Amino acid sequence: MNTPQKVPVTILTGFLGSGKTTLLNRILSEEHGKRIAVIENEYGEVGIDQALVIDAEEEIFEMSNGCICCTVRGDLIRVLSNLMKRRDKFDYVLVETTGLADPGPVAQTFFMDEDISSEYALDGIVTLVDAFHIDQQLGRSDESTEQIAFADVVVLNKTDLASGEGLDEIETRIREMNRMTKIVRAENADVPVDTVLNLSAFNLDQALERRPTFLEPEYPFEWTGVYLVEPGNYKIQFDEGPDPSMSLVITTDQGSDDSDLRDNAEKCVRYYAEDGKSILPDETIPMNTHVELNLASGGSKSFDIIIDKPMQIGLYAQHTAEEFNIQLIKSGKDAVVSAVVERTWVAQHEHDDEVGSIAIEKDGDVDQEKLNKWLSKVLGEKGIDIFRMKGFLSISGDSRRFVFQGVHMLFDAKPDRSWDDMPRRNQLVFIGRNLDEDEMRKGFEECLV
């Protein structure tokens, strides 16, 4: 989304003691070869090493490593305007926010004022997290939660003070709040400077390369296998596994394309919402019904399926086939039927924090007017609680894919590239607090043509 001539901007945030000052000091003193203009907040504790200052004018310090440092007193917009007078001296801007601040208003600065938005482009938000204290901080303040929710990159710092298992738990908790963020571990904020620059955070294609399922919604099932079957009897066989029971829906006339799988996934979400019918080993599983298979007995066990016509069936299962060594076998012939296609899904799990992510994915085109009205309504009513949003949109009548990203009530959308042969797929992610997923999903679906 950044045009070549705009200066990319990173916002650096993090709770008190997370290591921001350490990182900024490194940026202003080390020979990393980058020309960065650092804007520190008015309470900044970055101690400028006078031995490294080669010039100082209007409170803008030029450092011997090619970086610039200045302090915000008053408005960030004024500082940014002043910096543009020295445009030839830097290639990046890094803005430090205070440890207690919601980074939203700082991020929004780059969407406001036509001069600023023509010169600078928000590249991303980096949040430093103190791995040792984050648990307490998340329970105690909204600001630390919001700083994680806003982040495109979370630097999990001071990892030397926390255990490996503890760090894994922290990462899981961070991901539950913000499914899009990249997490980088560090001790003493010793991340490469490139970690906080050129994030291309709003380049969703790169984000998809990193985490292909991050834009997917969460489902109550983890795996689907599609099988070609003939009329007759089959058995689904299970070895012992991690659960004494497993939920399952078997769909009929199942297609093999990814869009077919996702269409039936949506149907299965509704089936799963109903109570599962309990099925014992050697009993018959009904089709297109949520069942709860009893797997409590030891050893292998199987369940019957009766097929009345040639077709493909889909098994939408709570666990992966691997966990139970699930096999479909033609009765009588004892022949194992191989899956035509298999797919895993992002599984739902408990959210302890109020902050979370909603992902909406729908093929098809949206009506531009309906979409704008819906966005206007959502942002007007819930803008305060929506911290970030990003996505791709397919607009009816437009051959180009639109990429959009926003912070609270302000957002920006631009055509990205032509759809060409790519499936015209809308993918939206909202990160926020107390968002009603069903309502958001329904509201978006009403915008489809």
Next chain:
Amino acid sequence: MFIGSSKPKTDLNKVRKIKEALGETLSIQNNATITVTELTCLEEGCPPVETVVALLKVGSDPLQHKIHKPAAEFKAADLTEIAIRWGYPVKPDLFEQFDKEK
């Protein structure tokens, strides 16, 4: 700011002229900042683009006023309206020079 290609490109030269005219004529100090932001308006009866001009002063709440037209179409009368909304005493021809400049 909304989806679609209907918003025309902002006239940045005009944006800068608006800021200069307001700053110089009203003797706005260096420690204050003027912002000009074009927004798409979806309310019924509104023109498609409106411009919000704000004055940010250290230690005070921001003052802002909305003009229902793109920045490129601003006239002296619009700047007069903004100055009045910001609480400055103005004479009707205060920004006369703005319409004369290209």
